[in-house]
Amino acid sequence: MARKTRVTNSVRTHRFNAGQMTQAELAARCDVTRQTIIAIEQGRFTPSLETAFKIARAFNVPLDQVFEYHDD
Numbered sequence: 001m002a003r004k005t006r007v008t009n010s011v012r013t014h015r016f017n018a019g020q021m022t023q024a025e026l027a028a029r030c031d032v033t034r035q036t037i038i039a040i041e042q043g044r045f046t047p048s049l050e051t052a053f054k055i056a057r058a059f060n061v062p063l064d065q066v067f068e069y070h071d072d
Contacts, residue, residue, distance in 0.1 A: 001022060006070045007043075007067055008043065008070065009041070010024070010065070010066055011037070011055060012041045015059075015067060018058075018059055021058075023041075026055065026058055029054070029058045030055055052066070054066055
């Protein structure tokens with residue numbers, strides 16, 4: 001079983017607030033696969049910094065409104 005990352009996100013919430021953007025639409029905007037978006041949303045994968053910025057920009061919000069790091 002894959003270990004959850006310490007980075008949490010609100011990608012799914014932001015997608016729905018952005019007119020119910022699909023995972024495929026977000027993936028296309030960020031130059032990643034739909035499977036990558038699924039893994040990020042489920043907390044199974046932490047995106048690169050570049051991809052994280054692309055995701056935040058797709059929603060037109062700052063990075064820290066989409067991703068949060070927990071160091072506990």
